[in-house]
Amino acid sequence: MTAEITIIGSGRMARGLAQTAIRANRAVQILGRNGSQTRDLVESLGAGASGGIVGAPVEGGIVMLAVPYPEVRNAVRELGDGIDGRVLVDMANPVDVSNFDRLVTPPGTSSAEEVAEMVEGRADVVKAFNTVFPATLEAGSVAGQHLDVFIAGDSETAKEKVSAVVAKARLRPIDVGPLRRSRELEAIMLLIFGLQVSPAHENFNWDTSLRILP
């Protein structure tokens, strides 16, 4: 079975996203750079998951970049023409985790926009999933509330494709507008991370979720 979604990376978000994809009934391909970790992840996911090493042919029409911000552009480069015509999902939070006090992106741009600039129209870049966490993705809900997944992008079709997966996985997709809204999606996580690591808010942790009510 050809996978509809390819995830780059085999870490924490890769696992949460793969579970989300499987919940949405989409076959998922994991491409990691660590063979044994990728194999373990694929085996633990069971039916609907396949995997390989980065460099193998990309199957999915949607490619999710589940790699740390400093590696995002390397990962895109390593995909070569595997990104052509794809929807490329950036989820990076370019927060300086040494102090949780600043974003490491230059002013006036965002991780997602940097990716879009790099791929020069060969793929449609969408920002999504940066406000959810692996454990909350796995659970699908926090405190009885289904998660919101905020989606930014300049291609309506690309956003619709990602939204369809999110909705089928019983999460709520929210289209927040053009790709430049990624700046706010990334900046809000600077604020949230700061609260999560603050001793003043012992109930805020990595299982916190951002949701607009109702």
Ligand SMILES: NC(=O)c1ccc[n+]([C@@H]2O[C@H](COP(=O)([O-])OP(=O)(O)OC[C@H]3O[C@@H](n4cnc5c(N)ncnc54)[C@H](OP(=O)(O)O)[C@@H]3O)[C@@H](O)[C@H]2O)c1
């Ligand atoms: N964790 C969260 O709570 C969270 C929440 C929202 C968004 N995000 C974002 O999601 C992304 C992934 O975070 P994570 O928590 O899943 O990180 P992680 O657990 O550290 O996993 C990162 C994965 O990326 C792989 N990787 C690194 N460089 C690569 C490259 N050039 N090509 C292919 N694979 C590469 C790593 O491989 P190796 O094992 O070989 O190093 C690892 O499998 C980050 O951008 C992060 O900002 C994370």
